[in-house]
Amino acid sequence: MSAPQEPTSPITTTTTNTTPSNLLSSFSKSATTYERRIGRATRAIATHIVTSILPTLPTHALILDNACGTGAIASAVLQHYPSAQIHCVDASPDMVNIMHAEIRSNGWSSNVSTAVMSGQNLKFDDSTFDASVTNFGIFFFPDPVAGAREIKRTLKEGGMAVVTCWRYLLQLSFLLCSFLLSVYWSPLAGCSNA
Numbered sequence: 001m002s003a004p005q006e007p008t009s010p011i012t013t014t015t016t017n018t019t020p021s022n023l024l025s026s027f028s029k030s031a032t033t034y035e036r037r038i039g040r041a042t043r044a045i046a047t048h049i050v051t052s053i054l055p056t057l058p059t060h061a062l063i064l065d066n067a068c069g070t071g072a073i074a075s076a077v078l079q080h081y082p083s084a085q086i087h088c089v090d091a092s093p094d095m096v097n098i099m100h101a102e103i104r105s106n107g108w109s110s111n112v113s114t115a116v117m118s119g120q121n122l123k124f125d126d127s128t129f130d131a132s133v134t135n136f137g138i139f140f141f142p143d144p145v146a147g148a149r150e151i152k153r154t155l156k157e158g159g160m161a162v163v164t165c166w167r168y169l170l171q172l173s174f175l176l177c178s179f180l181l182s183v184y185w186s187p188l189a190g191c192s193n194a
Contacts, residue, residue, distance in 0.1 A: 021076060042136055048073035052079050054131055057160075059083050061130040066119045066147075067137025071093050071102040074112050082111075087119040087124070087193050118145035122153045131155075133162045 028173050050073075056061070061084045065073040068088035077084050090096050093116045117123055119134060120141050132151045141147040151161050 012082050042069065043072040043075070045164055046076040046133075046135055047079075049073070049133060049135065049164070050076040050094075053162050054133075054160055055082070057081055058130055060085065062128065063087070064089070064122075064124070064151075065133040066122075066132060066134040066138070067091070068099055068114070068152065069135070070098050071112075073133045074102070074108070075106070078106075078111060079123070080109060084111060086112045087129075088112060088114045089119065089122070090114075090117050091116065117129045120144075120150055122150045123152050126153055127156045128154045129156060129159055131160045131162070135162075135164050136166065138163050139165050 001080060031115070054077075057083065061071075061077075061081055063084055063086045065071070065077075065086055065088040068090045069073065071083075074086045074088055077086055078108060084148055088096075088099050090099070094194050096114050098113050099112075103109055103114070115123070118141075120143050132155050134151065138144045138147050151163070155161055
C-alpha cells in the first residue's frame with residue numbers, strides 16, 4: 001500500500017494550494033458555531049453511514065474524511081473501528097483547527113491526522129483508501145466533478161465511497177443553509193462503488 005504524501009503528523013496542519021472564496025470565508029466565519037447549528041444532523045448521518053453503509057470495513061481500515069468539518073465521520077468511525085486510521089482534510093483552516101481540538105480532547109492522536117486540503121486536489125497517492133466519505137461537502141466544492149474524480153482516484157479497488165447531499169438546499173448560501181438546517185432538515189445519503 002502506498003503511504004499518503006500528506007499529512008504526516010497527526011496534529012500538524014499541512015496547507016496545500018486552496019483558493020480563497022466567499023464560500024470558504026463563510027465556513028471560516030461560522031466554524032465555531034457549526035457544531036451547534038448543524039452538528040446534530042451531520043453526526044446522525046455520519047453514524048448511519050458507518051453502521052449501515054460501511055459495516056464491513058477491515059479492522060485497520062485507512063479512511064479519508066473529506067471536507068471533515070468538525071469531525072463527525074472520524075468520531076463515528078472510531079466508535080465502530082477503534083483501530084482505523086483516518087485522514088481528515090478540509091479546505092477551511094478554521095475547521096481543521098476545531099478538528100485538532102477534537103483529536104486532543106478525545107485522545108485520537110494515534111488514529112487521526114489532519115490537513116488543510118482541497119477535496120478537489122487531494123495530496124494522496126492513487127488507490128490509498130479503503131473508504132472515502134464526503135459528508136455534506138462535495139456540493140460546496142468549486143468543481144464537484146473534480147472532487148468526485150479525486151475521490152475515485154484515491155480509493156483502493158473495491159473500496160467504498162460515500163457522498164451525502166442535502167436534497168433541496170443546494171442553491172442556497174452556506175449561512176442561509178445553516179439557519180434553515182437548524183429548523184428543517186431532509187438529508188439524502190448517497191453511496192456508490194467508485
